[in-house]
Amino acid sequence: MRDFSTDHRWLSINTATVRRQLGVDWPLPQILDACAARGIRAVSPWRDQVAAAGLDATARQLRALGLELSGYCRGGMFTYSDGAGRQTARDDNRRALDEACTLGAGCLVLVVGGLPGALEGRTAHRDIAAAREQVSEGIAALLDDARSRGMPLAIEPLHPMYAADRACINTLAQSLDVCDALDPSRSGALGVAVDVYHVWWDPQLEAQIRRAGRERLLAFHVCDWLVPTTDLLNDRGMMGDGVIDLRRIRGWVEAQGYAGYSEVEVFSAAHWWQRAGGEVLDTCIDRHRRCL
Amino acid sequence: MRDFSTDHRWLSINTATVRRQLGVDWPLPQILDACAARGIRAVSPWRDQVAAAGLDATARQLRALGLELSGYCRGGMFTYSDGAGRQTARDDNRRALDEACTLGAGCLVLVVGGLPGALEGRTAHRDIAAAREQVSEGIAALLDDARSRGMPLAIEPLHPMYAADRACINTLAQSLDVCDALDPSRSGALGVAVDVYHVWWDPQLEAQIRRAGRERLLAFHVCDWLVPTTDLLNDRGMMGDGVIDLRRIRGWVEAQGYAGYSEVEVFSAAHWWQRAGGEVLDTCIDRHRRCL
Numbered sequence: 001m002r003d004f005s006t007d008h009r010w011l012s013i014n015t016a017t018v019r020r021q022l023g024v025d026w027p028l029p030q031i032l033d034a035c036a037a038r039g040i041r042a043v044s045p046w047r048d049q050v051a052a053a054g055l056d057a058t059a060r061q062l063r064a065l066g067l068e069l070s071g072y073c074r075g076g077m078f079t080y081s082d083g084a085g086r087q088t089a090r091d092d093n094r095r096a097l098d099e100a101c102t103l104g105a106g107c108l109v110l111v112v113g114g115l116p117g118a119l120e121g122r123t124a125h126r127d128i129a130a131a132r133e134q135v136s137e138g139i140a141a142l143l144d145d146a147r148s149r150g151m152p153l154a155i156e157p158l159h160p161m162y163a164a165d166r167a168c169i170n171t172l173a174q175s176l177d178v179c180d181a182l183d184p185s186r187s188g189a190l191g192v193a194v195d196v197y198h199v200w201w202d203p204q205l206e207a208q209i210r211r212a213g214r215e216r217l218l219a220f221h222v223c224d225w226l227v228p229t230t231d232l233l234n235d236r237g238m239m240g241d242g243v244i245d246l247r248r249i250r251g252w253v254e255a256q257g258y259a260g261y262s263e264v265e266v267f268s269a270a271h272w273w274q275r276a277g278g279e280v281l282d283t284c285i286d287r288h289r290r291c292l
Numbered sequence: 293m294r295d296f297s298t299d300h301r302w303l304s305i306n307t308a309t310v311r312r313q314l315g316v317d318w319p320l321p322q323i324l325d326a327c328a329a330r331g332i333r334a335v336s337p338w339r340d341q342v343a344a345a346g347l348d349a350t351a352r353q354l355r356a357l358g359l360e361l362s363g364y365c366r367g368g369m370f371t372y373s374d375g376a377g378r379q380t381a382r383d384d385n386r387r388a389l390d391e392a393c394t395l396g397a398g399c400l401v402l403v404v405g406g407l408p409g410a411l412e413g414r415t416a417h418r419d420i421a422a423a424r425e426q427v428s429e430g431i432a433a434l435l436d437d438a439r440s441r442g443m444p445l446a447i448e449p450l451h452p453m454y455a456a457d458r459a460c461i462n463t464l465a466q467s468l469d470v471c472d473a474l475d476p477s478r479s480g481a482l483g484v485a486v487d488v489y490h491v492w493w494d495p496q497l498e499a500q501i502r503r504a505g506r507e508r509l510l511a512f513h514v515c516d517w518l519v520p521t522t523d524l525l526n527d528r529g530m531m532g533d534g535v536i537d538l539r540r541i542r543g544w545v546e547a548q549g550y551a552g553y554s555e556v557e558v559f560s561a562a563h564w565w566q567r568a569g570g571e572v573l574d575t576c577i578d579r580h581r582r583c584l
């Protein structure tokens with residue numbers, strides 16, 4: 001297992017962690033500069049942040065700073081209630097793929113979507129099995145485009161509390177079932193993003209990480225589960241402030257040969273988004289060294 | 293599958309659904325009277341409500357009204373950080389068993405506990421596997437007492453969002469693993485309480501209900517998952533107001549021969565606890581007929 005205690009060369013910052021500090025958007029170019037100034041070598045930006053900064057300008061800045069992308073957030077949202085919705089999702093996912101390629105991302109992270117319309121407050125039906133079918137079909141279609149572009153797709157199982165509105169793939173086992181069905185040869189084109197926040201509770205976690213193996217472990221995201229958790233979406237904890245056994249889970253992932261970044265992704269409306277961005281980044285570095 | 297549309301003979305009311313209405317505790321004796329007056333045949337009361345009303349008085353009232361108990365809420369909380377905590381849990385669970393017997397409950401529902409101390413804000417450690425071991429040992433010890441009293445124990449897997457602080461058994465599969473280990477003969481002494489709120493998202497749900505079979509299906513709880521859900525604990529929906537495919541899940545349970553009550557358990561601080569109790573009970577009856 002790698003020693004993270006003396007440097008932070010394997011730290012990546014998911015840029016949603018410092019998206020909006022003290023009520024003001026922190027523009028992506030400034031986030032990237034602040035990361036590079038601290039010796040952070042990788043980030044994972046969100047599409048809306050890249051769009052605001054400009055795709056080509058962002059790509060140039062990343063190259064100039066020598067920053068890698070541990071992933072690109074995000075594709076997915078494959079579920080739909082009509083043919084137009086299906087086509088919209090396909091087109092949007094192809095654009096996300098193209099952007100990921102332009103930015104040189106390590107993978108495109110997929111948040112697969114929940115019951116169609118639920119996130120917009122207009123749930124079309126209650127058939128989660130049907131939604132899951134749409135997700136498998138959507139990933140199958142996107143996988144062809146991803147292979148031709150050489151951009152791996154990372155299915156991110158989300159915590160079951162997001163099953164209705166954000167992602168109906170909710171366990172690592174379920175993600176790997178899709179991987180096995182669509183990429184039985186374990187080509188590396190399709191895998192998973194393991195975010196401890198979503199999977200830490202799973203009694204099958206160690207076994208499923210073993211099942212994933214090196215070829216399917218495309219990203220590793222960290223934060224912490226706070227007790228109590230006061231909001232379903234934006235009350236994630238900084239590593240060390242919660243109950244997740246981070247080092248144990250990293251050990252399982254690395255035992256499979258994962259040697260990539262440990263990406264910090266903290267959505268924290270009441271706490272970390274109320275601090276200066278630089279202070280949050282410094283904290284990420286400190287916790288990465290002490291708690292991972 | 294039973295037809296619930298024309299009567300509510302298989303409706304049970306978990307009394308937490310009407311625990312505190314419009315800011316005032318609704319005393320259990322009044323709740324029981326209000327249920328009986330509406331032709332409701334079963335309830336599932338909580339221990340604190342029974343304690344406030346008096347155990348023997350409650351037993352007498354239940355008999356006088358002809359009310360059955362679909363379950364008794366609740367035993368469990370098996371995890372501990374020292375020997376004293378272990379003994380306290382054991383003693384308390386034996387008392388819960390005795391109370392369940394006095395009340396003639398169909399089963400004692402077990403909410404097994406999370407990381408020791410987490411619910412009190414003093415999490416003792418992050419080793420959820422160790423907590424799960426304590427739970428298995430605790431159930432094994434209690435099972436002897438339960439068998440001698442003829443009172444079935446129903447393990448209730450809680451939604452993974454409660455893994456840290458309330459229950460580290462989070463799927464039906466995990467519950468059934470414990471049942472298989474401790475009661476391999478499927479004697480009926482140990483089984484599960486299937487609450488749709490906790491398990492609706494599980495891609496294995498149908499298969500695990502089949503695995504449970506009639507002997508292990510001791511209770512069936514209903515409410516609904518709201519989109520959005522604004523609180524992790526007390527924002528459950530009334531049946532029909534959310535996204536759970538209630539009829540499909542009831543069909544799976546009944547296909548195994550389950551012929552017991554459909555117990556309504558809605559914790560709703562902002563909505564249903566802000567209505568008069570009688571109105572809530574009337575709504576439960578209506579929704580039981582239309583949505584189950």
